[in-house]
Amino acid sequence: EEGGDEAIPASIQSLVLARLDRLEPLDRQAFQAASVIGQRFELTLLRQLIGSPHYACEGLVRNALILPEGDGFLFAHALIQEGAYLSLLRARRRELHRDAADWFAERDLVLRAQHLDRAEDDRAPSAYLAAATAQRSAYHAEAALRLASRGTAIARGDVERHALICLTGELQRDLGDIAASIATYRDAVAGAPDETALCRAQLGLAEGLRVSEGLAEALALLEAAENLAGRHELMLELARLHHLRGNILFPLGKIEGCRLEHERGLGFARRSGSAEAEARSLGGLADAAYAQGRMGTAFQHFNGCVELSRKHGFGRIEVANRSMVGFSRIYLNEPRQAREDGKAATRTAALVGQLRAEMLGETIGVFACYELGAYAPMQVHLEREMRLIRQLGARRFEAQNLEMQGRLLLDTDRRADADAALREALAICREVGTQFSGPKALAALSRVVREQAERDHLLAEGEQLLRQGSVGHNHLWFYRDAIEAMLVAGDAVGALRYAAALETYTASEPLPWADLFVARGRALAGGLQGRDPTTTRRELSNVRSTLLDTGLTAFLPAIEKALTA
16 A cells, blocks of 8 residues: 555445445444555454444444455455545544554554555654565565665655665665666665765675675775774674675685684674674684685584574574585585585575575585586586576676586586586686686696696696685695596606695695595505505505495596406
8 A cells, every 4th residue: 555546436436425424423434444454454453543442343244335254354345445545534544544553563564664654654764664674584575675665765864765775775685686786785875874874885785796796896895884884883884894805805715814804703793792793703704714624614613603593583694604514514525414405505595585595505516416426416406506696697606617517527428518618617717716716627627638738737727826815615626636637647646746735735624525535546546556455455445435435426436446456
């Protein structure tokens, strides 16, 4: 009920007025008041509006104006309700709408906002803001967006209007319309009524730019927002700011900076007293550990974040970090459970309309299926993930998706197609930044090419990128791929060198996944070098048992072949 009066045929209006004149005074008052509530109404509210606690509607039912329906009543026809509504004087209508809004204040925020709107009450825009916020919390993003849009349209005060515009940008991002969200937040930045509002608008714009790969502009916005937040001691905004900056430094491969930002974010979160900000910061610290390759620590932090979020009902934070539990679990040699984490994350994210979290859930499905050698379901996950990636405009994930497609094609004997997919992945990496998945794409391509010179060049470039700073999964996958490339080429010394490099990378926090592939590389290299057969066979058998126990059967064929030999 947002619009103004709608005309009904004069003949219908006159019939309604004639029937209205025949009613008893209290019935007439009730009939008109009920029309303010809507086509269906509850007796409790009607009694409140007319100030008659025992009124029972018999006269209206007897005159066939309304019909009983469940616990309430229904107007016999929509035109009868409209006619009764139009029979009210404007001042009386507004008064009844205000009374109805007060009645709904603790019962239904949406109806409260709509009644205040019809009452032309100055509280309507803030009521729409509250209703839209509540609808967003309940994951009804489309309904929330409609409410925020109506609130923006009628808002007269700059502060209220700005808050509604910012909420609109949040909702557009929730719905996966990143371009619209960025445009909305640019308007919010341009029209901010004060420095606090400007700070919040800058943070919202930076969030959208992070998703769409506008990382340089996002970092500049955060620097400007930090000055404002510090000046006004905005603890929540500072917590959010450092968390967001840490998230941006993550794909840029600025690992130490990522960790420091998330630690600062946690400090401000605790100073603010917000459990929600603390849960978000724990997720950030987990990201930082993941970026450093400390996957056990990452797993603990992600679990802590999810549990705290579940305890307090922070669904968005829980959904965003659920898939990361699965990503880190991969490196604990638990790919089956990681796959279940991915399925659960995808299902939950789809239910609440969180496209980025849904994309990450599909990504963990891709990773887990690859580890398990489950190539048919891996292809399904890849296709779903790519649809979401393109909807979000998340180019760095497009590069990673193509890289994983290349791996699948290589392992299913389609070398030429694998070569094309991996070269396309690298081209995107070089366009958007190589720190997120460039090194592991290079290492994957090193397994495809046939010329030693090109293979050596690809691995040398990958090692250089790792030295410059790169997300932890790059180190792990790069060294595993490099070991494999050397083994296939018959270069036992090269395989042992990369096995030692993987062991060194995880030395500060040993990792079951790394230990397994170091042992596998050394056992296979030992076979190539013709070392003591008894020792080599024992090592190969141990690796075989671990691969079988963990479900990493994709990595068994070379072991079986060596054992047979």
